[in-house]
Amino acid sequence: MQQTEQHLGLRVMMLAKLTAGNDAQATINRARLDQAGAVAVNIIGSPGAGKTALLECTVRVLRADLNCAVIEGDLCTSRDGERVAALGIPVVQINTSGACHLDAGMVSAALEALPIPPCNLILIENVGNLVCPAAFELGERVRVVVLSVPEGHDKVAKYPAAFRHADLVVVSKTDLLEAVDFDAAALHADLRSIGCEAPVLELSAKTGAGTGAWAAWLRGAVGRHLRPERR
Amino acid sequence: MQQTEQHLGLRVMMLAKLTAGNDAQATINRARLDQAGAVAVNIIGSPGAGKTALLECTVRVLRADLNCAVIEGDLCTSRDGERVAALGIPVVQINTSGACHLDAGMVSAALEALPIPPCNLILIENVGNLVCPAAFELGERVRVVVLSVPEGHDKVAKYPAAFRHADLVVVSKTDLLEAVDFDAAALHADLRSIGCEAPVLELSAKTGAGTGAWAAWLRGAVGRHLRPERR
Numbered sequence: 001m002q003q004t005e006q007h008l009g010l011r012v013m014m015l016a017k018l019t020a021g022n023d024a025q026a027t028i029n030r031a032r033l034d035q036a037g038a039v040a041v042n043i044i045g046s047p048g049a050g051k052t053a054l055l056e057c058t059v060r061v062l063r064a065d066l067n068c069a070v071i072e073g074d075l076c077t078s079r080d081g082e083r084v085a086a087l088g089i090p091v092v093q094i095n096t097s098g099a100c101h102l103d104a105g106m107v108s109a110a111l112e113a114l115p116i117p118p119c120n121l122i123l124i125e126n127v128g129n130l131v132c133p134a135a136f137e138l139g140e141r142v143r144v145v146v147l148s149v150p151e152g153h154d155k156v157a158k159y160p161a162a163f164r165h166a167d168l169v170v171v172s173k174t175d176l177l178e179a180v181d182f183d184a185a186a187l188h189a190d191l192r193s194i195g196c197e198a199p200v201l202e203l204s205a206k207t208g209a210g211t212g213a214w215a216a217w218l219r220g221a222v223g224r225h226l227r228p229e230r231r
Numbered sequence: 232m233q234q235t236e237q238h239l240g241l242r243v244m245m246l247a248k249l250t251a252g253n254d255a256q257a258t259i260n261r262a263r264l265d266q267a268g269a270v271a272v273n274i275i276g277s278p279g280a281g282k283t284a285l286l287e288c289t290v291r292v293l294r295a296d297l298n299c300a301v302i303e304g305d306l307c308t309s310r311d312g313e314r315v316a317a318l319g320i321p322v323v324q325i326n327t328s329g330a331c332h333l334d335a336g337m338v339s340a341a342l343e344a345l346p347i348p349p350c351n352l353i354l355i356e357n358v359g360n361l362v363c364p365a366a367f368e369l370g371e372r373v374r375v376v377v378l379s380v381p382e383g384h385d386k387v388a389k390y391p392a393a394f395r396h397a398d399l400v401v402v403s404k405t406d407l408l409e410a411v412d413f414d415a416a417a418l419h420a421d422l423r424s425i426g427c428e429a430p431v432l433e434l435s436a437k438t439g440a441g442t443g444a445w446a447a448w449l450r451g452a453v454g455r456h457l458r459p460e461r462r
Contacts, residue, residue, distance in 0.1 A: 046277045046382075047277045047382055047386050047389070048379070048383045075389060075390055075391070075392070076389055098362075098392060100331065100363050127362065128277070128389070128390070132331050132362070132363065150279060150381040150404065155279060157307060157310070158278070158305050158307055159278060159306055159359070160307055161329060176407065179407055
């Protein structure tokens, strides 16, 4: 196994270099958003976890209180960006050209293109991937991990890095709960076993169940970081 | 956007270096398997796409004809390896310690631990990720991409690298077709638009529907690469 370990060691070293540069840019992004009275939310999840559907219902509910903008991350296509832009809010679509996650440099460029202010809630949909986005801060104040019911309750233990630093775990597509085996108690136990104390909210963007509680949680989490005059 | 592009350029350059070393090891793995009269199948898909369930039903159906072994790739835990080992076949669990895909070096080490021969069908479950595994050959002769119905039919255009070099696309969890919107015609159109001519097989490991056609396809694809005396 020595060859494998050397191979892994090489990659980990390079990743550390990459993330150091990224973390510095993320700190700059965060300071810039703080200064502008805005908060970014980094939404992470597998392909098809329901991130875009969650964004759509979030904007519909919160736009009365908060001035929303969206940064859409995808390897290719602007399909998700077009879906969200149809809601009439500012959207920047980032195509990563194959890169497996957004990074703080990409988000910095996207922030330049958004009207901040007046926008004060910047929702960032990361590339669909439950592994790589976990290592790259973007400048967010709030990190949400979305796990869909059909993916299975066993994903926390298998992809712990994604969940460990989550501020909230959203269990999405609960309309499928009757059709699949999903053990919420096992999910909670796995979250605690990896040291994640984040609350878990179950919702279905399709039926709307749970989306009120999600909007209330997000409004509270974002509000704590907004300057008083912009709340 | 210049900063972003430079950033991306740096990463792409490093990835090219990594994959060159990987490809050389993959060629060694493939030659070694050819020499031993064995074939490896690389199974790629998102977290929760149903790769392990597909493996379980594959082993149950094909073990009468082929001598199966499994290499299980996961960031953490040996849960999938234990599920497959319960079938009584040789299994090596690779924990990547956070790495987002298997590579040829890891598979080389795993092959050392498997009885080849007599095993002649090596089923490799990659890390759950529809992005990164696409760039890393493992020494397989057959590459299968699994897309589950609840992930949505729009994933081909958004994750083209994963699908472009597939020998077969498996649409899994078809038992959920009535519960979600899934447009098979759109999936086929997207596959053709990215230059993927692979056939598409729909199946449900839960109900068994379509698993016979899958086993027949795999038996044929593997058989073409086995030495005559081992077929």
